[in-house]
Amino acid sequence: MNHVLNNNMLAAVQSGGGLMIIAAIICFLFIKEKKLGKAMKLPLLKWKFLNNDQFNFSYEKIYFLFAVLNSCHKIFLLKDAEVYPSNWWVGMKMNKIS
């Protein structure tokens, strides 16, 4: 019974990998990209977020930053909920109020 359960879970994880392969193939075959843009060009310090003239550029940079921040908060989740940044922030605010 346990063997079956174990195999099913592994199969689920593996089928997740299979689905991602399908996604990669669709992405590669069907998305048409005209030219290689320099939209994500660094340096970081010169980024102008939400500048309307460069809205598309800014948009992807924001998502790039999102990837960084998302990983940061997950690293904080490693220990336990008490070090979750938003909890820390709420705690700090509550201390100020009290």
Added chain:
Amino acid sequence: MPQRMKIIALVQFFTWPGLFLMWFYYSLSVAYHVFGATSNTDPKFGEGKDFAGLTLAYYSVVTFIFAFILPFIADKLGRKLTHSICLLIGAVGLISVAFVTNKYMLFVCMTGVGIAWTSILSMPYAMLGGVLPRDKIGVYMGIFNFFIVLPEIIASFCYPG
């Protein structure tokens, strides 16, 4: 809906169930398959789940580091090729979990997932940003996010616990 958005939505549709299944079953798989737990009361089960949690945190570290490298790769290779390669690396990472015999090899698997995760969080949106009409960008982004949630609901029906 712009043509490119339809295709990227399809890519998302297949990508997110993969992650969803990982979040659901990876820790259990590690506990039973790698640590050899026989039931959820077995001490090895807790040990396995803890270690799985550690490797899941590790993939976020990989994501953090790779997020700084990704823009350079995207500039060189183009976004669609970058995203395709990252997804393939993630897929290999997930599939290889089944072949792990030593628990430390899980870090290698999760390195692949971390690379894919970086791309998943940024590349689809970067590819989409340029083709949406500016006055409707919010609406389209909202619709686009349906394609993250819908496949997860479907996956939760297809893979009952």
